Amino acid sequence: MPHKTLLVVGSGPGISRAVTSVFAAKRYDNVVLLARRTDSLESEKAAVEQAIGKQVNIKTYAVDITNVAALATALDDADAAFGKPECIFFNAARVLPSAFFEHPVTEIEYDFKITVSALYVVAQRYVPHLVSLAKADPASKPALLVTSSALPLQPIPQLFALSLTKAAQRNLVQSLNMTYGPEGVHIGVINVAGVVSPSESERNPANIAAKTWEWFEEGKEFELVI
Numbered sequence: 001m002p003h004k005t006l007l008v009v010g011s012g013p014g015i016s017r018a019v020t021s022v023f024a025a026k027r028y029d030n031v032v033l034l035a036r037r038t039d040s041l042e043s044e045k046a047a048v049e050q051a052i053g054k055q056v057n058i059k060t061y062a063v064d065i066t067n068v069a070a071l072a073t074a075l076d077d078a079d080a081a082f083g084k085p086e087c088i089f090f091n092a093a094r095v096l097p098s099a100f101f102e103h104p105v106t107e108i109e110y111d112f113k114i115t116v117s118a119l120y121v122v123a124q125r126y127v128p129h130l131v132s133l134a135k136a137d138p139a140s141k142p143a144l145l146v147t148s149s150a151l152p153l154q155p156i157p158q159l160f161a162l163s164l165t166k167a168a169q170r171n172l173v174q175s176l177n178m179t180y181g182p183e184g185v186h187i188g189v190i191n192v193a194g195v196v197s198p199s200e201s202e203r204n205p206a207n208i209a210a211k212t213w214e215w216f217e218e219g220k221e222f223e224l225v226i
């Protein structure tokens with residue numbers, strides 16, 4: 001059986017750790033984790049290994065995904081090691097208060113680069129491969145899954161920068177889905193519609209991961225709302 005790779009863009013202790021652990025335990029032999037900080041990536045690797053209880057190859061890359069050249073170098077290396085991913089979980093975002101009008105425009109642009117530009121670069125690189133995979137192998141589950149929130153439709157003014165970039169991101173994912181969904185690629189958003197915490201009954205990382213896996217297994221719907 002060919003090896004399957006999961007690419008996680010934006011690895012951290014919240015949603016991504018839980019989703020990565022469930023997805024790796026259920027389907028993937030290889031996992032690629034991207035985030036900016038080397039120390040936190042080491043913790044994520046150890047936490048995922050501990051959670052899944054089976055042999056999985058994990059490679060980590062400390063990269064700021066707003067740096068397009070650095071992102072490409074990391075993904076070149078990951079592709080050479082594991083082959084291109086079957087599933088991409090795009091999860092990176094920065095939750096930073098943004099007050100009118102103290103918030104500098106450069107900070108809005110930085111958020112846009114994380115949530116939209118980097119997603120576009122990742123899609124540009126991998127969606128053609130995911131389409132080929134869908135055509136070549138009916139047992140494959142090519143997917144681009146993006147963590148979203150209620151902000152695209154219900155902005156919070158105190159988080160206006162994140163709200164507007166998440167709105168743009170959702171719009172991009174919709175266009176990708178309209179174009180490549182019919183080609184057999186599952187492209188969609190996980191709309192986490194509130195604050196995530198281990199103490200939340202619905203919106204805790206473990207439940208979000210379980211629901212995300214069910215939605216992914218079904219492989220039909222554009223949006224999962226949690």
Ligand SMILES: NC(=O)c1ccc[n+]([C@@H]2O[C@H](COP(=O)([O-])OP(=O)(O)OC[C@H]3O[C@@H](n4cnc5c(N)ncnc54)[C@H](OP(=O)(O)O)[C@@H]3O)[C@@H](O)[C@H]2O)c1
Pocket residue numbers: 009010011012013014015016017034035036037040063064065066091092093094114147148149150192193194195196197
């Ligand atoms: N947490 C919530 O309450 C909540 C609610 C609704 C929706 N969401 C959405 O869920 C997703 C994240 O979930 P989470 O909060 O639980 O976080 P998480 O999955 O624990 O981690 C996300 C990781 O993304 C990485 N990241 C951020 N900017 C990056 C960049 N420029 N380059 C590379 N990596 C970057 C961060 O690591 P580094 O700092 O090391 O780079 C961070 O640890 C986001 O899309 C967010 O909008 C979260």
